[in-house]
Amino acid sequence: MRFETLAVHAGGESDPATGALSPPIHLATTFKHGPAAERLDGYEYQREGNPTNDRLCAALAALEHGQSALTFASGMAAISGLLESLNPGSHIVIPDDCYTGLRILAGEFLPDRGVRVSTIDVTDIDALRQACNGGIDLVWVETPSNPRMKITDIRAVAEISHAHGGRVVCDNTFASPALQRPLDLGADIVMHSTTKYFGGHSDVLGGALIFKEAGEWFEQAAHRLHITGATLAPFSAWLTLRGCRSLPARMNMHCSNARAIAEFLDKHSSIERVNYPGLPSHPGHAVAASQMSDFGGMLSIELRGGKSAALAMAGKLKLFTNATSLGGCESLIEHRASVEGENPTSTENLLRISVGLEHHEDLIADLVQALD
Template identity: 45%
Template sequence: MKFSTKAIHAGQEPDPSTGAIMTPIFQTSTYAQTGLGGHKGYEYSRSGNPTRTALEDCIAALENSEYGLAFASGLAAEQAVLSLLKTGDHMVACDDLYGGTYRIFERVLSRYQIETSYVSAASTKDYEKAIRPNTKLIWLETPTNPLLRLVDIKAIAEIAHRHNILVVVDNTFSSPYFQQPLELGADIVLHSTTKYINGHSDVVGGAAVFKDKEVYEAVKFYQNAAGGVPGPFDSWLTLRGIKTLAVRMRQHEENAHTVARFLSEHPRIEKVYYPGLASHPDHELAKRQMKGFGGMVSFQFTGTLEDVDQVVRRLQIITFAESLGGVESLICHPASMTHGSIPREIREARGLTDTLLRLSVGIEDAEDIVRDLEQALR
């Protein structure tokens, strides 16, 4: 099946008992058993639920895998993958990454003597230089959050596998529609399904997809043991959102192109970060590695923190809020919101300044989005 067909049908056959086209919401905590070991595949909904199974199978199929797990949030999915590490292990990560991920690395894992080295996201050679004898994971975001740099997944995977290291790729910004990291050599793909996969800003969730069954089984054990799983209604909402993923992503990208071009010509804008622009340093890699450039645009403008506040207050269609990937346009101030957990000196050294805004371009009429930006920046 092609992508759009998988999004609608993978893991979602009509209900065998009623013929219902839509996957039922199995709103139950437990399941009747006929005797010792006598169950129909489900015992307790922390361990497994049919609605969640449909979601896990569908997301796995979209990443061209058989092994998917769903979680209560993107960070719950991250923590489950990080359970593969033990005290004394080392990890290499790109330096431009989500603030919540940085917080886990520096304020949770560090308590267990698990150390992380950060390297420039787009510098392939720096990843190999950072590898130690105890390195177990290389952690990537591509495009990165919020500066939208790209990492060469195939090149990093080749380096990692020479050293028997797993490669984890957070694919949230691209979605499986625009990028499939397992096909490029990655071992594990992560998603905050809150974002593009659900796409309607009405549920929080996460997912992890695996190339190798043994790694999948290890994380599945943690999923059940720790219990950070989505409920059946959240799973159902996410499944409903997935059905329109392909058409939404095409419109997000088309609108983002329009917005990025407008911003790149605006006199108050110092810099625009969007892989679809020929001026982006990773534009050629994006063309090779992705099937499209996505719906995220970050930009830096001339002014002060007070000017940032004035701009976001003036917006009328675009909403000032955390998160991304919904049908509506959302703008955030990474330094004080999504990346506020990263110390200022580290943020600024990585290029994340106080006048940087991150825009999740929605699927409204592109002309209205541009007009809103224009009046706010005027």
């Protein structure tokens, strides 16, 4: 079954009780059970599972070609739910360019649990081999990365990590399964901030882990989710399931618009660098072309003139909204160093752009007036 068809139908079976085509929302926090706590219909308490969430888990697993999925109240809840299930003494590798929340979790919280973290350029395969010497438990991949849009060869990382006894987790938020399926490329687990392209409308928070195999680590993560309570609410699950249906169509337009904008900005004299893997000049272009069906709706730019030039441009835009997050219908822009807080890793002249679903000529006209 092709992806577009699967996206519409996965988790979207008609309601057996009413025949409704739109999946019902089960808001119940508790379910009837027997006198000895027998689960008469498979459910007991919302934190342990509910029918709407189960539909979403089934859809996400199908779309990522995984065996099982877990959903969480946010992307960070999914990241921490997985990484904090590591045993003390574990050694993990994370990318030097990655989501700020992951960087802070790895720097401030995981060491307290006895987890050793190596931060490297994961796109440098020789550096990865060196980091894995002596054994590795987990390699975290984020491709395309946030916000410099680095591209990591998932196949190569999986081969090295597995050879040293480790597993591979891939943050697939920027690409979504519409463009890239890491489990098919050798990764063991995929992480998503479902807030972004799965939700698609900037109105629902969530996160997910999709497992290639429902093995021991899945059981550990599921148990931790149950006990710590970072559960996705049924209404949020329903909104995300709705977003799954339109994901392929939206991603086509995100990609088309982003490509047009990247090509325009790449030729503009005020722009020092455009970070977009769809450009042949991007250092990861060939790898991206080998593992992605298109290059996504995210890019970042680095302006000549430093921070003042970046803030001036961002302040003049009218269609692009200065806001964090990504993947919604509207185009967003943000000065990442300002958003990242006290110890930013982004350069002061960098702006991250989430290209939305407006007409690309209107978006380019807005960029023209802000730059000229």
